[in-house]
Amino acid sequence: MTSETPDDRPAIRRWTRPEYPTLVQRALKLRCPRCGEGQLFSGFFRMHERCSSCGLKYERAPGYYLGSSYVNYGLTAVALLIAYIILHYKLGYSNQQLAGPLAGFCVIFPLLAFRYARALWLAMDCRWDPAMMTDEED
Ligand SMILES: [Zn+2]
Numbered sequence: 001m002t003s004e005t006p007d008d009r010p011a012i013r014r015w016t017r018p019e020y021p022t023l024v025q026r027a028l029k030l031r032c033p034r035c036g037e038g039q040l041f042s043g044f045f046r047m048h049e050r051c052s053s054c055g056l057k058y059e060r061a062p063g064y065y066l067g068s069s070y071v072n073y074g075l076t077a078v079a080l081l082i083a084y085i086i087l088h089y090k091l092g093y094s095n096q097q098l099a100g101p102l103a104g105f106c107v108i109f110p111l112l113a114f115r116y117a118r119a120l121w122l123a124m125d126c127r128w129d130p131a132m133m134t135d136e137e138d
Contacts (some may be wrong), residue, residue: 012129012135013135014133014134015034015035015133015134016133017126018034020127022036023126023127024102024120026123027116027120027122028116028119030115030116030119031119032051032053032058033057033123033125033132034051034056034120034126034132035053035054037052037055038051038054039052040057040058040065040115040118040119040122041115042107045114047118048058050119055135057123060132065118068118068120068122069116069117071117071121072074072113072117073088074132075109075116075117076113077108079105079109080106083105084098084102087102091096
């Protein structure tokens with residue numbers, strides 16, 4: 001009774017907005033960006049619908065995770081650039097030697113980074129969208 005408003009609706013919970021290092025840490029652990037407790041994924045590619053701890057809805061809107069493909073693209077481009085600089089300029093591999101392996105890298109790396117790109121996308125939204133810090137939108 002104490003947690004309800006006078007008109008018998010449940011009280012709206014408000015969360016403290018996590019700082020960037022906390023959000024990145026939670027994303028790298030594939031945990032809910034709002035509470036840091038609930039797991040984001042139930043399989044390698046399958047996400048839970050909501051956080052098991054705080055109830056945050058992970059699929060914010062239809063097509064919500066389209067933006068995570070940009071995060072994934074950015075991660076892949078940076079990793080490819082670093083790999084190329086090390087392999088070509090430091091270790092002396094030619095462009096012909098690197099073309100095949102780096103093309104394979106561009107296929108495999110985004111698959112491995114898929115979950116982290118989604119977690120980072122959700123974490124960024126948690127930082128910028130005030131609606132994620134209340135239970136109001138549910
Ligand atoms: Zn949560």
